[in-house]
Amino acid sequence: MAAELSPIDQAKFVAARRSVDFVESGMKLGLGTGSTAAWMVRCLAERVRDDGLEVTCVATSTRTVDLARSCGLKVVSLDDVKWLDLTIDGADEFDQNLNLIKGGGAALLQEKIVATASDRMIVIADAAKEVAQLGAFPxxxxxxxxxxxxxxxxxxxxxxxxxxxxxxxxxxxxxxxxxxxxxxxxxxxxxxxxxxxxxxxxxxxxxxxxxxxxGLFIDICDVVVIGQGDGRVTVRDINSGRIENGAVDITESRNIFADLD
CATH class of the missing domain: 3.30.70.260 (ACT domain)
Structure with missing residues (x-):
């Protein structure tokens, strides 16, 4: 099934897969909305199932609530937890300063509330989302x-x-x-x-x-995880200036693809 993914979907998947490495047991997490965030929810559920990870999640849309619960994740309201350790979400565009345009999935209000109520925000995206200057995306x-x-x-x-x-x-x-x-x-x-x-x-x-x-997210994102269609991943931390390059082996993730009909 993995071989049937388009390069753009592979790029989204590897970014999502790498992002859940930042999740630690006991965390309260914000779950984003959109196609890349949907991959992240599935990857997170796989870690919960296979690694015994214990997390409490707050979703940014009814779509993400439904997906997360169908994957077996514990989802509560933001009012239940008040504050989050980490939010992982996608973006429609991001620039070199990690300023974002979000809202293509029509969830920008809840996404911004959740991201702002988090100690850190990680954005996951394919390489095409990076721009020199914001604005090409409406x-x-x-x-x-x-x-x-x-x-x-x-x-x-x-x-x-x-x-x-x-x-x-x-x-x-x-x-x-x-x-x-x-x-x-x-x-x-x-x-x-x-x-x-x-x-x-x-x-x-x-x-x-x-x-x-x-939908402008200014000074909210801390880390961006950028996926490529060939499995390469770049992690860029705006606060430390650190850039890490690596790769994700798509063939090791058969379980998550088997769940997609």
């Missing part, structure tokens, strides 16, 4: 449904005073209706092409009435 902004068109207009007006290349804003849809997040909000996707000052943009967006949160 920036999600979570907004309340009431007056969302006014909020959209205010965002568009505000963007003219900021260092971005494009100012196209669109409502994310789910079929014929607006997509709703787990919190019942809408998502506006900002197609900016280039974000010159992510920190400034994040602060300004959150001052606009109707905006709940934006």
């Amino acid at each position: 920036l999600p902004v979570e907004v309340v449904p009431f007056g969302w068109q006014t909020t959209k207009a205010l965002i568009e007006e505000t963007l003219y005073s900021l260092d971005v290349l494009n100012r196209e804003v669109s409502l994310r849809m789910a079929g014929d209706a607006p997509l709703r997040t787990d919190e019942g909000h809408f998502l506006l996707d900002l197609n900016l092409k280039r974000i010159g000052n992510p920190r400034q943009l994040a602060l300004v967006l959150n001052q606009i009435p109707g905006v709940v949160e934006n």
